[in-house]
Structures are given as C-alpha cells and as structure tokens.
Amino acid sequence: MSAREELAGVLVFDSSVLQKQPNLPAEFIWQYGDLVSDQQDELNEPLIDLNGFLKGDELETAHAAQLIGAACLNHGFFQVTNHGVDASLIRAAHQEIGTIFKLPLDKKLSVRRQPGGVSGYSCAHADRFSSKLPWKETFSFGYHGNDSHPIVVDYFKHFLGEDFQPTGWVYQRYCEEMRRLSLQIFELLAVSLGVDRFHYRRFFEDGSSIMRCNNYPPCNNSGLTLGTGPHCDPTSLTILHQDEVGGLQVFANNKWQAIRPRPDAFVINIGDTFMALSNGKYKSCMHRAVVNRERERRSLVFFVCPKEDKVVRPPQDLVCREGPRKYPDFTWSDLLEFTQNYYRADVATLQSFIQWLLSSKTI
Numbered sequence: 069m070s071a072r073e074e075l076a077g078v079l080v081f082d083s084s085v086l087q088k089q090p091n092l093p094a095e096f097i098w099q100y101g102d103l104v105s106d107q108q109d110e111l112n113e114p115l116i117d118l119n120g121f122l123k124g125d126e127l128e129t130a131h132a133a134q135l136i137g138a139a140c141l142n143h144g145f146f147q148v149t150n151h152g153v154d155a156s157l158i159r160a161a162h163q164e165i166g167t168i169f170k171l172p173l174d175k176k177l178s179v180r181r182q183p184g185g186v187s188g189y190s191c192a193h194a195d196r197f198s199s200k201l202p203w204k205e206t207f208s209f210g211y212h213g214n215d216s217h218p219i220v221v222d223y224f225k226h227f228l229g230e231d232f233q234p235t236g237w238v239y240q241r242y243c244e245e246m247r248r249l250s251l252q253i254f255e256l257l258a259v260s261l262g263v264d265r266f267h268y269r270r271f272f273e274d275g276s277s278i279m280r281c282n283n284y285p286p287c288n289n290s291g292l293t294l295g296t297g298p299h300c301d302p303t304s305l306t307i308l309h310q311d312e313v314g315g316l317q318v319f320a321n322n323k324w325q326a327i328r329p330r331p332d333a334f335v336i337n338i339g340d341t342f343m344a345l346s347n348g349k350y351k352s353c354m355h356r357a358v359v360n361r362e363r364e365r366r367s368l369v370f371f372v373c374p375k376e377d378k379v380v381r382p383p384q385d386l387v388c389r390e391g392p393r394k395y396p397d398f399t400w401s402d403l404l405e406f407t408q409n410y411y412r413a414d415v416a417t418l419q420s421f422i423q424w425l426l427s428s429k430t431i
Contacts, residue, residue: 083287115147116149118151132256145327145355147327149332154245161368164281187223189207203290204295209279211279213274214274221236247372251272261349278373282295298414300413302339307336307370309335309368341374373404402425
C-alpha cells in the first residue's frame with residue numbers, strides 16, 4: 069500500500085515512503101500565517117512543586133494555587149513536578165508508543181478511528197480533513213474513572229489482540245494516575261478561583277476522558293508543515309508529557325514560545341470547557357506542535373472531560389463575584405459533537421460553538 073494510496077477516499081500516511089518523495093504532498097503544506105515563528109523563546113510558565121500540597125501543607129497549597137492562578141489568567145499553561153506519578157510508569161508509557169506505531173500499516177488501519185468517534189488509530193487526521201494535514205499519527209482511547217472494569221485493557225485486547233494486554237495494563241495504570249492528578253489540579257484551580265475547594269473535583273469525578281499517544285515522524289520539509297496546527301483544546305484540562313525532542317509551542321504575549329521538555333514534569337493547560345467553567349476568567353490558549361527534520365517526537369496526552377451529559381456552568385458564587393455569565397449552559401457531548409462533526413478546532417472554537425448552539429436551538 070503506497071503512501072498516497074487512498075483508502076475509502078482517505079489519504080494514507082506512511083512517513084517512511086513520504087520522506088523519499090522530493091516534494092511534500094500539498095495536503096501537508098500549511099499557510100505561512102500558521103507556520104510563521106519568531107526567534108524561538110521559551111515560555112516562562114511556572115514550574116509548580118506539588119509536594120507540599122499533596123502532604124496537606126496549607127501554605128504550600130496556597131502558594132501553588134497562586135502560581136496556577138497567575139498562569140491561567142495569562143496563558144493557561146504551567147508544569148507540575150513532584151506529582152506522585154512513578155517515573156517508571158511514564159517511561160513504560162512512552163515505550164509502548166513504539167509498540168503501537170511500529171505495527172504494520174494495514175494492522176493500524178484496521179483499527180482506525182471511525183467518523184464521529186474518538187477512539188482508534190488516525191493517520192494525519194486524514195479521516196476528518198483534506199488539507200493542512202498534521203504530520204503525525206495518533207492512537208486514542210477512552211477512559212472512564214468510575215468504571216469498575218479495566219476498560220483500557222479490554223480495549224487493547226479487543227482491538228489489537230491478546231498480545232497487547234500488557235500494553236493495555238500500562239495505559240490502564242497511566243490513565244488511573246492521570247485521573248488522580250487531574251482531580252488534584254482541579255482542587256488547586258478551585259482554590260485559585262476562590263470557590264469551594266472540591267467543586268470542580270466533584271464535577272469531574274465521574275468524567276469521561278480521552279487518552280492519546282502521538283507519534284511525529286521526522287520530516288525533511290519540516291518548515292512547510294506542522295505536527296499539530298494552531299488550536300485551543302476544546303476539552304477541560306490537558307495533561308501532557310513530551311519526550312526530550314520537544315516541539316510544543318504556545319502563542320503567548322503575541323509570539324510563539326516553546327515549552328521546555330522536562331522528564332520529571334507534566335505540562336498542564338486549560339481547555340475551552342474549563343474556560344466556560346471559570347466563566348471566561350481562565351484562558352484556553354492557542355498552541356501547536358512543530359516537527360523535527362531529523363528526530364522522531366512522541367508525546368502522551370490525557371484530555372480531561374466531564375461526563376457527557378453534565379451541564380457545563382460556572383459556580384454561582386464565582387458568577388456573583390465576577391459576573392455576568394459569559395457562556396450559556398451546554399453539555400460536553402454537545403461540544404464534542406461540534407468539534408468532531410462540524411468544526412476543526414482552532415483559536416475560536418468555543419465562540420463558534422456557542423453561535424452554533426444558540427442557532428440550533430432556534431431552528
């Protein structure tokens with residue numbers, strides 16, 4: 069199967085073949101406005117030590133919440149260390165990315181993500197888009213924190229086979245740790261906003277999150293394409309661990325700035341859904357991923373989402389203090405449907421979604 073062969077009308081992404089072509093296929097070329105980059109600075113995002121918070125130290129908790137609040141008012145990105153996630157589990161999760169993406173192309177395509185779905189293999193998101201394709205392949209699956217079954221293990225066994233049960237267990241444990249960490253971050257976010265400390269924690273305890281493994285192959289024409297285009301995450305909270313190659317960039321202070329890879333830290337960023345939950349006070353910031361000319365890059369991403377039918381609205385005491393309401397009530401399932409079926413996530417996703425939501429209610 070060739071790199072440009074189409075499967076049911078969808079371009080197949082085989083980087084080993086694409087790399088040998090003298091010109092980058094037009095589908096992967098991005099506009100200059102998306103590619104432009106300044107002298108590469110690093111974002112001065114706070115590095116937050118969670119050790120004191122996890123030990124119940126109220127002064128350290130207040131300090132961590134203060135740092136998080138300042139970051140979220142500005143650009144919505146910060147990193148956390150001493151998070152309690154075992155380093156060996158993080159390494160294992162990165163190693164298993166290779167196990168997945170080194171599978172034969174036909175095997176990966178046999179578990180490709182279906183239209184409107186979030187789980188499965190995706191090659192350059194060509195199943196959804198036809199231009200400005202990202203130079204990457206992804207493998208995604210769902211995780212529900214209140215499920216008594218090891219649903220991640222079951223997913224890997226069912227779709228990839230019994231041989232992938234160990235891989236499934238690695239990601240089952242990883243997702244469990246990401247859920248634990250996310251609930252702790254939500255607690256600090258509540259403290260920083262001056263609302264009931266456990267408000268957001270309770271809201272997300274029965275959430276339905278999405279885990280994604282990203283693989284960004286090297287690209288000879290890296291200056292013409294992107295690994296992930298400029299966008300804001302429509303989800304609530306993103307917890308990312310990038311390898312040492314790096315490539316994550318944030319548009320802050322009117323320029324693109326890099327997020328330095330730290331093996332002992334997780335990158336946390338606010339998504340559109342939490343921006344609505346904070347009544348617009350905290351920022352969902354535009355970011356992207358660039359590709360490397362020589363080195364493969366991998367990352368682990370855990371997108372934290374509420375339960376699909378939960379109504380997204382800010383705490384009443386926050387509205388009373390900060391008011392008026394900036395966004396109408398909506399559910400995560402509504403926003404997910406919008407981004408999967410009608411709209412390509414960008415910097416204006418939430419505003420476009422609200423317009424779509426209000427217009428659909430008047431029909």
